[in-house]
Amino acid sequence: MSKLLPQEIESRYLIPAIRKALVHHWIEDGMSQRNAAQLLDITEAAVSQYLKEKRGSDMKFNAKEKSLLKDAADRIKATPEDAMKIIYTASVKLRGAEGLCQLHKTHDHDLPEKCRICLDEK
Numbered sequence: 001m002s003k004l005l006p007q008e009i010e011s012r013y014l015i016p017a018i019r020k021a022l023v024h025h026w027i028e029d030g031m032s033q034r035n036a037a038q039l040l041d042i043t044e045a046a047v048s049q050y051l052k053e054k055r056g057s058d059m060k061f062n063a064k065e066k067s068l069l070k071d072a073a074d075r076i077k078a079t080p081e082d083a084m085k086i087i088y089t090a091s092v093k094l095r096g097a098e099g100l101c102q103l104h105k106t107h108d109h110d111l112p113e114k115c116r117i118c119l120d121e122k
């Protein structure tokens with residue numbers, strides 16, 4: 001497999017997984033697929049793919065991360081105009097998440113065992 005920068009891992013895996021989690025929270029709360037699509041500025045077809053596990057399924061979240069995303073879903077529902085900022089903040093908080101690190105290691109076998117590339121600021 002090819003090596004990917006952490007940012008590429010985030011855009012290919014983390015962002016779709018976040019969107020999927022948000023969609024699942026909203027649909028479970030009774031929101032329509034159309035409204036979920038509008039909140040994320042994506043198509044209804046994309047929402048359907050998140051629900052059918054065709055998108056965003058490569059990364060798994062632990063209980064703490066799921067709680068963070070549930071909170072993000074509630075905040076976006078309350079203030080849709082802040083959706084981009086809320087999703088960005090969630091993605092920053094999820095940098096270094098175990099699932100994300102595991103995905104990165106599948107693309108770069110040369111990463112050190114205790115890699116902190118996404119967590120250390122220089």
